[in-house]
Amino acid sequence: MAKKEKKVYICNNCGKEYSRWLGKCQECGMWGTVEEQIVIKGKKRSSSPSKNKKSMGIKRLDEIDFSENKQIYSTGISELDRVLGGGFFQKSILLLSGDPGIGKSTLMLQAADSLIKNEHKVLYISAEESVEQIKKRSLRLDVSQDLMLTNEDRLNKINNLIKKSDSDFVIIDSIQTIYDEKVDSIAGTISQIKNATISLREIAHDYNKVVLVIGHVTKSGNIAGPKLLEHMVDVVLFFEGEQKKHWRILRSQKNRFGSTREIGVFVMKEEGLIEVSNPSTFFMENVPDLSGSAMVSIIEGMRPIFLEVQALVSKSFYSMPQRVANGVNIKLLNIILAIIEKRLNYQVGKYDVFLNIVGGFKIREPAVGLGMAVAIISSLLDKNIKKNSIFIGELGLSGEIRAVPLIKKRVREAAKIGYENIFIPKISLKNDYKDIKIYKPKTITELVDIIF
Template sequence: MEKKSSVFECQNCGYTSPKWLGRCPDCGGWNSLVEERRPRGQAPAGGGPAARPARLGDISTEAVPRIDTRNPEFNRTLGGGIVPGSLILLGGEPGVGKSTLLLEIARNLEGEGVRVLYASGEESMQQIRLRADRLGERAEGAPAAGAGEIYLLADSSLEGILAAVEEVRPGALVVDSVQTACSGSLESAPGSVGQVRHVAMTLLNLAKRTGIPVFLIGHVTKDGAIAGPKALEHIVDVVLYFEGEGRRNHRIVRAVKNRFGAANEVGIFEMTSRGLVPAANPSGLFLPDRELSAGSSVICAMEGTRPLLVEIQALVVATQYSTARRVADGVNYNRISVLVAMLEKRLGVQMTGSDIYVNTAGGLEVDEPAADLGLFAAILGSLRNRPLTPGTVLVGELSLSGDVRPVPQAPLRVREAAAMGFSRVLLPAGNLPLVDPVGGIGLVPIGTVAELAELIFP
């Protein structure tokens, strides 16, 4: 009988130990080490013929042609399309639409003449077919589900998936999900650190050897991180997070890692009865359809290389508690505390007896210093109960001294404001020489928070 060795592996970070430990010495997690049994001398995952070295100068530098997904928002997130041989991980909350999005991408690839193998360990083939029929109804003239080159496989076995790849010879592979896929060569349960790493490494080697792009769907933990070892995100080429709440009709795909394009790029989709469709006007999703009231302002935030206009809402009221409350939704809580301290120090406004609530319209997360000017103006406007002049966009970072610092990509932000019909932009004085007025939009330089307060609320 073949002898097997046992190691104890941390389910959070992948640390291994020859004996059980109550606390992982690497990540500090309690009761996270689980026994993994494997045959002695087992070959590493994805073993195959050894690669031959090549001189750097002999490597071709020609651009690798990307595969068009027929989805401009998804193409944008990936950096212009799918790179052949890439391993792409898509994670998100349950029910956010991960499987729906990738099934729709599979249908689009089918239209490009790409044969797709969709392997699911969570749904039967009949369930996937029903969803494909529902998505197919939205596009006139689209081929009926099953009429093209999409092959379905209801199997969570890694060996079964590899055998299907050899049989079908697809041009793209979707695995739903990496946590349910498992290999018979390991005795650990599906979703364990060893299984997830083994599956990911095997599929990575498959992608690099054959040039097939592989999509992995990943579950997330209650903290919002992708379940499994952190090594999973290091193994793959692209990590995408699918964000969105069930109460909102838009979804955001955010690239947090991309070896073939810009990180932090986003694609914005609308959830409709016909499935997920690219947003025709992304900034319009986060702007009000009315005039701004007291405590509201509009900023231009950069999401990757895309400028987005977002409404900031602030509410300042007298506190009913012994300690004033500070509530931030969609913006950094610590940044709100800094801006409130700046109001007290630079403008002499007492805020200790006021509760402050700050929110971004549409639920978009805004986490860049260029939003400071708009946040400051919204809080000040709610405090004084006075609205901003209609058609105004604010862009600028505030220093602790009260100065307005220049921000990157100012010309892009101004062009987006002009395209959305705004009449003036309040921006740092240091950015003014670098920006040309577009479409007659007015540019107003701001040097300090005192200048801002005097200009918008004289």
């Protein structure tokens, strides 16, 4: 007898099932999280993965044997180790997500190669690509040929392969393509992802494995699957960047073994991902000595990064002047323009204003406000800014220059790189650097008098 399909509606935040669609989940109270799923009637639901698990005894802390040298494995990739908090932790499960084509599989293959060179055994389970495709990519990336591969996508078979193998690390590519034959839904649904993650987590704990799981993202940029997926894993990594740009940033959204404030910076090249050991200067190449250009400092994780802000102000021939911002929020640009017009009496309302963050970087912090204002004024007046100058500070609505977090760290890094003129808010910061001038204007008006 043919199995019938049935529609159910499941909340991707808490997993609650409904017989009809609801705008708000009645269990967790979240809006827009109830999604339609197809289940096949007639299949047996799998029992809980914990059903046959042995009971664990109670131990005192001083009875537990722990050694960082034995239970934390360095990946051999310093930028990845930085984000992880030193390396992979034994008996852990990690989730790596990111946009399609961003380099998730490349990063995992390079990590596998590094681990094999450190005498670890790695099993790569690719449910998306054929072993021939992985082989071709491994040759391009010069990955060790000792890597073990399989195309298995059935959860029970994967579990058996992991248990029988002597591998220390297991890479799953990807969690959305694995399915359990006993669960009455197709691969990629909430119940399948949830069941697979629970099963893999228990194998990691019971067999002393490190499981690395690759996950897809939705159109909105969230990790595909139930929110519970992020709670079940130990580490959640997000790989971001633009496919047309060569830089990539690895962030930690959750880390039970280290800080979530560190980032790893990579460059995508033909031979794979290359680490950027000093990201502070990565976006500073070929900075022109022209009007409309200003350098700013942002903090990514705990690392200062210096970026160039370019502005072009030109006479408008439209009834409504154009406002274009690339890399910053357009609302922030409008606020900066309003401050310039009100506090400096420059009639920018008659001009088209175009603003760009060089390198395709997207800035989320207000510390670039001062640099944006200087770049716009420089273009408006068509006057160059002092050479080797950098602007650090938030611009308030009254035209005052406000303090930003970690300013001492930003100044120290700017001085180290070679900036001679550093403009910061009026704070108690001593100038301990030779041949470097630190300016502390209170307002944007004072700053303009100093620069122009």
